[in-house]
Amino acid sequence: MSTHDFVEHLFRHRAGQITASLARVLGFGQIDLIEEVVQEALYKALAIWPYQGVPRNPTAWIIEAAKNAAYDRLRREKVWREKEDAVRTVLEGWADNEFEAGAGSAAGAGFAREIRDDTLAMMFTCCHPSLSPESQVALTLKVVGGFSASEAARAFLVAKETIAQRIVRAKRTLREAGVSLKIPGTDEIETRLAPVLQALYLMFNEGYASWAGESHLRRDLCHEAIRLCALLTEHPVTGRPETHALHALFLFQSSRFDSRLDEEGDLVLLADQNRGAWDRAAIVAGAAALNKSAAGERVTPYHREAEIASCHALAPSYDETDWTRILACFDALITANPSPVIRTHRMVARMEAGDLDGAKREEQQLAEESSLLEYVPFLVARAELAERRGERVNAAAIFARGIERAASEPVKRHLQRRWARLASQSG
Amino acid sequence: MPKYLLELHEPPVKKTQDISPEEMQQMIAEYTTWSRKMGEAEIMVDGWKLTNEGGRHLVAKGGKVAVTDGPYSEAKEILAGLFLIQARDYDHASEVAQSCPHMKFGRIAIRQVDMMEG
Structure with a gap:
């Protein structure tokens, strides 16, 4: 009896690949079967x-096994019977490749490209502009990533029925629109790529930035976003500068994935993280991706975010972080999109750069944004600024408000510690 | 050392159950990790999966053999697989069976293989 091990996530990845390849010949209309x-x-x-x-x-x-299951459908489903030759070609070609062509052979490489392109075509379909960003992410995770609705729901901390509904509706929309599975041509790639990158960005962010949800699933979300982004970078049409920039951003951020919580599950701030424990390979790969992103004329928000991430990942110590460059990136980001969330981050960057008055001015402007009232990172930034300006009572009061609103345990505990420290100092 | 047959009833999950590819892979990994450990301890001898249909039932009646479908399909009970192990005694075999991940999903019956001495 063999006790051969198999690659991590093999089932998930193969599920997505076989689905994409069969959908290429049978059409998205057959996706459920x-x-x-x-x-x-x-x-x-x-x-x-x-x-x-x-x-x-x-x-x-x-x-x-898929061949047997598919040939069974050939007997029962008219649409499948009509495409019988194509279905057989896909599956038998795949089987031949697995048995005969080695990974290094030309045939093997050609086949790997074919599988990749099927996956990419499916990504463009799942991120079709007719769908909402939430549906795009859910459908991509399910169909391309091989996640179940329940896994996606647990990672996003929403009800399973919500995700399942999103998936069902999105499939129906795509079927009714008769969307075809293909990688867009160069003429429309820019507009069609944007929602795909946005979906990956949301996927990564959900995995990286939220402390809610199961941690292994959040990590899987990040890895899936990186894997799919890497696939996009390999293709001549989709491997555009903004794709490389997003890839760089993911890689830099992922280098710190494990350093952000200590053994007790408590938050470790960027300033206190052990930089030696950061994933060097990811940082090196991120720097290479950032280089490739510089090829075009256009600087996208992903370029700016990747540059900010690179400043953190490449700084030898927190004190040596290039805050001036980070601030310039935030200024550019805010010129393109003056979102209160990005401005909150700039307020923090100002504070870290030592410009406490500048940070205070930003805070006063942001305080008028009603959307930020409940936003915990803004409360934390305000409390931090108050503390640095020596306003301990004020800082403790704001931390207390943050504790009430914090949705996740690590953040709540962190804020409680900060609050307790201030309370003991001022008491 | 005496040999025991572990009969594993019920497959790990029902076909209709909502189970993700990752969860399936994890389950397989649990079994294979266990099998390997048992192999290294020289307990595991072999393992088989039986086909899903109930098999055939043969009964001799008045000089004729009557062949019918096996009892399992009717009883809606599936013998999912078999492991052949060697153990010191029934207690040891039960201990081995209890450590099998299958105990989380189904039921295990143990039978000692009768090996005539000499």
């Missing part, structure tokens, strides 16, 4: 592998 076929193939592995061990080539095994 295709997902059934894939689920059946994986289920068969679950019924057999526990007893007989993981086969030497798990993918080849899954493809064989």
